[in-house]
Amino acid sequence: MRPCTPFNVYNPRQDTVTARTLYDKLWDSHRVADLADGSSLLYIDLHLLHEVTSPQAFAHLRRAGRALWRSDATIATPDHNVPTLHRELGLDGFDDPLARLQVDTLERNCRAFDVPLFPLGDLRQGIVHVVGPEQGLTLPGMTVVCGDSHTATHGALAALAHGIGSSEVEHVLATQTLRSRKLRAMRIEIDGELPAGVSAKDLALHVIGRIGAAGGSGHAIEFCGRAVRGLSMEARMTLCNMSIEAGARVGLIAYDEVTENYVNGRTYAPSGSLWQAAIHQWRQLHSDEGAVFDRTVHLQAAEVAPGVTWGTSPDMTVAIDGRVPTLEEARTPLQRQDWQRALDYMGLQPGQAIAGTPVDKVFLGSCTNSRIEDLRAAAEILRGRRVHPRIRLAMAVPGSGLVALQAEREGLDQVFLEAGFEWRAPGCSMCLGMNADRLAPGERCASTSNRNFEGRQGRGGRTHLMSPAMAAAAAVAGALVDVRSL
Numbered sequence: 001m002r003p004c005t006p007f008n009v010y011n012p013r014q015d016t017v018t019a020r021t022l023y024d025k026l027w028d029s030h031r032v033a034d035l036a037d038g039s040s041l042l043y044i045d046l047h048l049l050h051e052v053t054s055p056q057a058f059a060h061l062r063r064a065g066r067a068l069w070r071s072d073a074t075i076a077t078p079d080h081n082v083p084t085l086h087r088e089l090g091l092d093g094f095d096d097p098l099a100r101l102q103v104d105t106l107e108r109n110c111r112a113f114d115v116p117l118f119p120l121g122d123l124r125q126g127i128v129h130v131v132g133p134e135q136g137l138t139l140p141g142m143t144v145v146c147g148d149s150h151t152a153t154h155g156a157l158a159a160l161a162h163g164i165g166s167s168e169v170e171h172v173l174a175t176q177t178l179r180s181r182k183l184r185a186m187r188i189e190i191d192g193e194l195p196a197g198v199s200a201k202d203l204a205l206h207v208i209g210r211i212g213a214a215g216g217s218g219h220a221i222e223f224c225g226r227a228v229r230g231l232s233m234e235a236r237m238t239l240c241n242m243s244i245e246a247g248a249r250v251g252l253i254a255y256d257e258v259t260e261n262y263v264n265g266r267t268y269a270p271s272g273s274l275w276q277a278a279i280h281q282w283r284q285l286h287s288d289e290g291a292v293f294d295r296t297v298h299l300q301a302a303e304v305a306p307g308v309t310w311g312t313s314p315d316m317t318v319a320i321d322g323r324v325p326t327l328e329e330a331r332t333p334l335q336r337q338d339w340q341r342a343l344d345y346m347g348l349q350p351g352q353a354i355a356g357t358p359v360d361k362v363f364l365g366s367c368t369n370s371r372i373e374d375l376r377a378a379a380e381i382l383r384g385r386r387v388h389p390r391i392r393l394a395m396a397v398p399g400s401g402l403v404a405l406q407a408e409r410e411g412l413d414q415v416f417l418e419a420g421f422e423w424r425a426p427g428c429s430m431c432l433g434m435n436a437d438r439l440a441p442g443e444r445c446a447s448t449s450n451r452n453f454e455g456r457q458g459r460g461g462r463t464h465l466m467s468p469a470m471a472a473a474a475a476v477a478g479a480l481v482d483v484r485s486l
């Protein structure tokens with residue numbers, strides 16, 4: 001273990017810069033001041049807002065008579081509780097008065113405080129973590145915050161990105177800075193290549209299964225190694241998105257050509273000479289040779305198989321050809337208790353094969369897996385096939401209006417509809433059931449989202465997390481199945 005400071009931090013009094021991690025570089029370049037209690041004030045480049053965690057912050061600002069420090073570094077879009085049907089009705093399409101009030105309040109606050117907004121009905125509206133990178137708002141080297149734990153997603157672009165609480169949302173709105181404590185640095189190196197039919201979601205579940213749901217706590221994780229470099233930008237977002245489910249606030253991937261090609265040409269990305277200047281700097285966004293991490297984990301990509309969760313925590317995960325654990329396999333009495341409770345809640349028997357478990361609903365969406373590549377992967381499985389008659393509802397919920405448009409241009413919406421899926425409007429939807437898209441008690445769902453906690457998708461609902469291809473395969477088979485066997 002090494003102390004985080006001062007040895008690995010750029011010291012302006014010295015001529016030499018010691019080897020730094022990517023996290024060190026992002027931290028150092030945003031540190032405005034060191035505070036007496038050991039925390040630091042970080043400058044925030046981009047602040048993303050949604051309807052659930054911003055209302056109190058605006059209310060407090062109003063009461064204190066404060067303005068926004070930089071409304072142009074702030075952007076908002078409603079996502080968590082928007083309905084995914086009848087969007088042509090606007091606010092009249094909401095059955096839930098609280099959800100309607102929150103979305104209406106977001107729109108009013110944005111008007112009053114001059115915050116750019118992608119509102120309902122705008123093609124750019126969508127899940128905030130899909131929208132930021134898609135628009136080129138999230139850029140390499142930035143600090144990005146949002147009142148939302150899955151802000152870790154944006155770290156895939158070599159940005160320091162994490163969730164903040166409502167009072168911090170207020171602080172950032174008023175000052176464009178955040179009081180932060182430096183995290184420890186963890187490196188997860190994934191060697192080799194992912195086998196055919198295995199995606200970034202399977203890798204994310206594998207990582208969480210190995211290090212545990214609290215394995216990354218207190219750390220900023222940097223994912224590296226050949227398997228990570230081989231991932232597309234969208235796949236990298238899936239991996240970083242799930243860092244929070246491994247207990248880490250931050251997930252990072254170094255800048256490379258994949259990042260550069262993804263960002264180039266996006267609406268808010270720099271262009272011309274600014275682009276040239278930007279890429280010159282961005283190319284430094286990697287951990288230096290010899291940079292020291294507090295913890296390193298090595299994993300082999302060849303060992304990753306299509307995964308599925310069996311329990312009520314994302315680390316209760318198993319390869320699709322595996323078995324639910326028996327209680328005797330628990331390492332501690334506490335784990336045994338957790339597993340017993342999870343098995344009861346999920347209606348599963350210890351030691352049973354996970355494949356073949358019948359499914360009632362299928363949800364394709366969420367900030368983890370609702371981008372165009374996710375929809376393509378699912379559509380590829382569904383083309384020419386039908387949803388099993390046992391499935392009560394299979395829904396595809398694109399991450400943004402622009403993702404939906406692209407999918408429609410490629411005819412993917414037709415593939416979903418012909419297979420028996422519903423094609424819905426963008427939002428968080430059944431990822432957390434803050435709108436009408438929910439599981440009924442006891443219903444079992446094959447879901448591409450990121451959390452399988454008790455009641456997450458509706459009271460008494462049972463969630464199995466998996467990749468888009470695996471969820472599509474479950475829709476066809478009416479049960480959990482190995483997508484490679486279809």
Ligand SMILES: CC(C)[C@H](C(=O)O)[C@@H](O)C(=O)O
Pocket residue numbers: 052053080147148149150163432
């Ligand atoms: C509502 C919001 C605060 C929450 C989060 O922070 O993650 C949500 O997005 C979630 O996924 O549970």
Ligand code: SF4
Pocket residue numbers: 079080127148150366367368427428431432449450
């Ligand atoms: S899609 Fe799910 S995980 Fe992502 S921000 Fe929305 S509710 Fe949270």
